Amino acid sequence: MVAVLKTAFAFLANVGSNPTPSASGKQGGNLKIHEYQAKALLAQYGIPVPRGKVASTPVEAREIAAEIGGKVVIKAQVYAGGRGKAGGIKTVNSPEEAEKAASQLIGTRLVTHQTGPEGVPVSKVLVEEASDVARELYLSILIDGTSRLPVMMASEAGGMEIEEVAQSAPEKIFRSDIDPAIGFQPFQGRKLAYGMNLDGGQVDEATRLMTNLYKLFIDKDCSLAEINPLVVTADEKLLALDAKLNFDDNALYRHKDIQELQDKEQEEPLEIQARDWGINNYVKMDGDIGCMVNGAGLAMAVNDLIQYCGGRAANFLDIGTLNNTARVVNSFKMFIADPRIKAVLVNIFGGMARVDVIAKGIVEAYQQMNIPFPVVIRLAGTNLEEGQRILAESGISFIQAKDFYDVANKVVKAAKGVTK
Secondary structure, eight states, rough: HHHHHHHHHHTTTSOOOOOOOTTTTTTEOEOOHHHHHHHHHHHHHOOOOOOEEEEEEEHHHHHHHHHHHOOOEEEOOOOOOOTTTTTOOOESSSHHHHHHHHHHHTSSOOTTTTTOOOOOOOEEEEEOOOEEEEEEEEEEEETTTTTTTTEEEEEEESOOOHHHHHOOOOOGEEEEEEOOTTOOOOOHHHHHHTTTTTTTTHHHHHHHHHHHHHHHHHHEEEEEEEEEEEEETTOOOEEOSSOOEEEEGGGGGOHHHHHOOOOGGGSHHHHHHHHHHHOSSEOOOSEEEEEEEESHHHHHHHHHHHHTOOOOEEEBBOOSSSSOOOHHHHHHHHHHHTOSSSSSHHHHHHSOOHHHHHHHHHHHHHHHHHHOEEEEEEETTTHHHHHHHHHHOOOOOOOOOOOOOHHHHHHHHHHHTTTO
C-alpha cells in the first residue's frame, strides 16, 4: 500500500516525467489545462462547480464580480499548485475590490513551491462566487503504475497537499481500483464516500459525482483528474471548489478540442522547443550538466549518480529507442539553447537502439554546430565496435568514459573545469 501511495503521489506532484510509449514509437507526457477550463469540463459531466468566469483584465474581473454579486474569489490561473500560500487566491467583498485584486495578479509572475524562483506568468484570473464551506474533502483518479488500472483515491483531509496527508495521516486515504471492463461501480463509490465520513444523501450524491468523474476521465483520456478540495457546503451539498485535469499526450489525436486548450505561455520554453524538435521526453531541471540518455530508468539513474558525484543535471532527456540521428543532433541543439550548461553527458546503453547510429548522430552534431562545452561519452551495447570506430575516425574532441560511474564522475569534473 505504501509503495502504491508513493507512486501515486509522485505522479500527482508531477515530479519529473512519466513517459509512455505509443504504438507509433512517439513518447509523451501529460498535457495540462487551467482550472477554469477543467471546471467547464466537469460541469459538462454533471459535476457541480461554483459560478464563475475567467477575466483577462482587471476591468473584466470587476464586471464579472458585479454580475455574480456579493463576495467573490479571485484565483490566478497558472499551471502550478500552492497558489493560496503564494498569494494567488484572494477573497474580496465588492466589484471594486475584485478589480484591485485582479490588477495585483494579472501581468505578474506567481512563485509557488512548484514553480521555482522564476515563477509562472499570470495572464488570466478566475472570478468565482465565494462558497460557504463546511468541510473539505479530496478526490482524484489516476493510473496506478503497479496495478496498471485506474484508481480512485479519496480522503476526508481535503484542501491539504495530498502528499502531506500520506505522511501525517495515511489512514485517512482510501482507494479503489477500477476494472476498465466493467467501469466504476456504485458499491465502490459508497465505500469511498463512507471513507470520507459522508452520510445520508451525501453518499448517493458523492457516488453519482464519482461515476461522472470516471466517465470524464475515460472519455477524455485523462492521466489525472483531481478535485481538491471537494467541499461540503453549509447546505450539505457537494461542490468541486478546485479542479485539475491532465491528459495523455499520446491520445490527443482523438481530442483536438483538448489540445487547443493548452496555454504554451505556462510551459517551459525549452520543453516546448524540445517537443518541436521531436524530443518528447525532455524536462528542464536546475543544474548545469546536460544529459542525453536512452531509457527513462537509465536517465533517472544518471541524474541521481551525477548528484552523488557532486553535480546537478540541467535536464532529463530520454531520446528513446528509435535509431534516428536527427534526434541526437536535436538533443545537442537543446544543450546549446540552454545557456546554463557547462558540460554534457552522453550515456547510451544500446539494445534496440544501435550504438553506431548514436555515434553518427554525435558526429553530425559536431559537423553542424559549434559545441562550446566538453562532452563526456559512454557507449555500450549493440554495434559498439562500429560506434567506437566512427567516433575515433571523426576527429571530434570528446572525453571517453568506460562505465556508468566513470561517465558521471568525469562530467561533474568537466563542468567544474577539471580536465584531469
